Amino acid sequence: MAKELAGRSVQEMISEKMQSKRQGTSLERIVPILLFITAAVSVLTTIGIVLTLIFETILFFNEVSLKEFLTADKWYPFSETQASYGILPLVSGTFKVTGIAILVAVPIGLAASIYLSEYASDRARRIIKPIFEILAGIPTIVYGYFALTFVTPLLIKFIPGLEIFNALSPGIVIGIMITPMIASLSEDAMSSVPNAMREGALALGSTKFEVAMKVVLPAAASGIIASIVLAVSRAIGETMIVAVAAGSSPNLNWNVTGSIQTMTAYIVQVSQGDVGYGTTIYYSIYAVGMTLFLFTLLMNFIAQFVSRRYREEY
Amino acid sequence: MAKTMETSQSQTERQTNGTGSNEKNIVYKTKELNLWYGDNQALKNINLEIIENEVTAIIGPSGCGKSTYIKTLNRMIELIPGVRTAGEISYRGRNILDKSYEVEELRTKVGMVFQKPNPFPKSIYENVVYGPRIHGIRDKKILNEIAEKSLRGAAIWDEVKDRLNQNAYGLSGGQQQRLCIARCLAIEPDVILMDEPTSALDPISTLKVEELMQELKKSYSIIIVTHNMQQAARISDKTAFFLNGEVVEFTKTTKMFSKPDDQRTEDYITGRFG
Ligand SMILES: Nc1ncnc2c1ncn2[C@@H]1O[C@H](COP(=O)(O)OP(=O)(O)OP(=O)(O)O)[C@@H](O)[C@H]1O
Ligand SMILES: [Mg+2]
Numbered sequence: 001m002a003k004e005l006a007g008r009s010v011q012e013m014i015s016e017k018m019q020s021k022r023q024g025t026s027l028e029r030i031v032p033i034l035l036f037i038t039a040a041v042s043v044l045t046t047i048g049i050v051l052t053l054i055f056e057t058i059l060f061f062n063e064v065s066l067k068e069f070l071t072a073d074k075w076y077p078f079s080e081t082q083a084s085y086g087i088l089p090l091v092s093g094t095f096k097v098t099g100i101a102i103l104v105a106v107p108i109g110l111a112a113s114i115y116l117s118e119y120a121s122d123r124a125r126r127i128i129k130p131i132f133e134i135l136a137g138i139p140t141i142v143y144g145y146f147a148l149t150f151v152t153p154l155l156i157k158f159i160p161g162l163e164i165f166n167a168l169s170p171g172i173v174i175g176i177m178i179t180p181m182i183a184s185l186s187e188d189a190m191s192s193v194p195n196a197m198r199e200g201a202l203a204l205g206s207t208k209f210e211v212a213m214k215v216v217l218p219a220a221a222s223g224i225i226a227s228i229v230l231a232v233s234r235a236i237g238e239t240m241i242v243a244v245a246a247g248s249s250p251n252l253n254w255n256v257t258g259s260i261q262t263m264t265a266y267i268v269q270v271s272q273g274d275v276g277y278g279t280t281i282y283y284s285i286y287a288v289g290m291t292l293f294l295f296t297l298l299m300n301f302i303a304q305f306v307s308r309r310y311r312e313e314y
Numbered sequence: 315m316a317k318t319m320e321t322s323q324s325q326t327e328r329q330t331n332g333t334g335s336n337e338k339n340i341v342y343k344t345k346e347l348n349l350w351y352g353d354n355q356a357l358k359n360i361n362l363e364i365i366e367n368e369v370t371a372i373i374g375p376s377g378c379g380k381s382t383y384i385k386t387l388n389r390m391i392e393l394i395p396g397v398r399t400a401g402e403i404s405y406r407g408r409n410i411l412d413k414s415y416e417v418e419e420l421r422t423k424v425g426m427v428f429q430k431p432n433p434f435p436k437s438i439y440e441n442v443v444y445g446p447r448i449h450g451i452r453d454k455k456i457l458n459e460i461a462e463k464s465l466r467g468a469a470i471w472d473e474v475k476d477r478l479n480q481n482a483y484g485l486s487g488g489q490q491q492r493l494c495i496a497r498c499l500a501i502e503p504d505v506i507l508m509d510e511p512t513s514a515l516d517p518i519s520t521l522k523v524e525e526l527m528q529e530l531k532k533s534y535s536i537i538i539v540t541h542n543m544q545q546a547a548r549i550s551d552k553t554a555f556f557l558n559g560e561v562v563e564f565t566k567t568t569k570m571f572s573k574p575d576d577q578r579t580e581d582y583i584t585g586r587f588g
Contacts, residue, residue, distance in 0.1 A: 197435070203426040206448050214448060
């Protein structure tokens with residue numbers, strides 16, 4: 001091996017480079033500052049949004065009592081004579097749609113992820129994974145009209161009592177929308193389970209399905225649960241699909257075949273109409289927005305708690 | 315057909331070196347086994363007989379087909395796409411390469427311990443009872459008995475008896491490997507295959523696993539792949555020397571390490587080999 005390269009040793013070239021780095025304003029010093037600024041901007045914006053939400057929410061509660069907001073069973077903000085601001089009907093609307101979406105998405109999404117990570121050939125995986133990404137990129141307004149003009153008429157054939165606007169159809173469609181997300185993220189979690197574990201289980205006489213259910217699924221539990229929680233947050237916050245296909249009747253009941261209103265759809269409804277600035281209705285969208293925010297925050301905490309609790313070290 | 319049978323038979327006899335085995339205590343009889351990874355032949359005309367309650371060591375340089383052979387014995391080799399086999403491996407008189415031989419059944423009879431310990435990310439207890447559980451044993455009392463017996467059998471009971479519900483990954487590498495042996499013992503197999511089970515362990519853990527094998531061979535037949543000549547000499551009854559996918563010599567370990575028949579064997583065990 002020649003120690004000299006073009007007359008100089010590698011060590012000489014390195015020390016020259018080190019020398020020039022040390023002199024002048026190096027990029028090394030500016031980069032962390034720039035990065036800090038970008039991080040700070042996003043944090044500050046978030047804080048600003050939360051503060052606005054809090055202030056406007058306080059203004060709302062100057063006019064409506066917290067007790068009424070939490071316990072009244074009617075949401076009649078537009079009534080001139082007997083306006084009622086009980087959040088429960090809107091919450092129930094959101095829960096109905098989210099619940100249906102989860103019932104659709106979790107079994108299908110998990111089954112798909114087990115298929116992809118444990119059974120599918122490389123070729124099938126290479127074809128299916130990008131399709132999931134395409135599905136995730138479809139604008140939700142498209143899903144909304146898909147619910148209204150395709151799924152609802154289809155469901156009416158089987159459920160005669162189904163109204164044009166209902167919780168069932170947008171619930172199913174939101175489920176379809178979040179399925180690829182659960183499938184894709186859960187597949188990532190399962191694929192990262194080391195093969196040595198599968199071999200250990202197979203060598204004990206497990207079938208492939210037993211390996212998937214008893215070894216891979218538990219080992220990937222934290223990632224899978226995180227994917228489900230993320231999908232639930234998506235469903236809770238979903239706006240266009242419910243605004244288009246779920247109707248605008250806040251009702252507190254267990255019925256999923258009739259028109260409902262979710263928290264998000266209510267906010268859309270108010271911001272589309274010509275509600276005067278400073279009215280109670282105007283502030284109410286902040287109170288509803290705050291409630292929504294608390295729910296997603298809660299989901300985030302659950303996700304963190306669960307993934308810590310179920311983390312299987314390997 | 316009859317003729318080929320005859321030649322393979324006589325070859326088998328030669329290779330097993332006529333060590334007074336009768337049909338009854340033969341666990342595995344490998345006849346003219348050939349194996350290809352795609353176009354690449356990894357095993358060539360293997361003939362071997364594994365005898366009950368013996369430790370059979372497989373030695374040979376890297377890439378000679380030791381892992382390939384041992385993985386064929388419980389058909390784990392099938393997990394690799396593009397593998398083809400020809401010939402016969404009869405286990406207790408039935409050809410396991412026959413597709414009608416149910417692989418799950420085979421693997422409940424033939425346990426395997428891997429090079430790197432691979433416990434499940436579950437508690438120590440759950441690791442041990444995994445096998446019995448999937449094979450339908452639900453009774454809590456029986457499972458507890460199995461767990462204690464297997465952990466004792468793998469010489470790790472005293473170290474873990476107070477922490478059965480802790481995650482297996484909290485154990486040291488040597489303890490994990492003995493836990494994997496316990497997991498394997500829990501389904502009471504007939505044969506235990508071990509592919510370099512101590513190569514990831516420190517000398518003290520290695521010694522523990524070796525002592526354990528001496529104990530285990532009273533009730534199990536053990537086939538072990540090892541790169542450690544001393545280990546092969548210490549623990550095995552018979553040794554097979556593999557080279558380039560062929561069995562060069564298969565004989566009693568004492569003979570193999572004192573006066574081997576083949577020059578290549580001697581070169582290898584004395585370290586005069588590539
Ligand atoms: N998955 C595989 N695909 C293709 N060829 C393989 C595969 N595994 C092993 N081989 C080839 O088969 C031959 C035997 O490999 P094997 O792993 O059985 O060797 P080994 O004796 O166990 O070696 P080592 O001592 O390094 O573990 C080698 O030539 C290897 O390249
Ligand atoms: Mg090997």
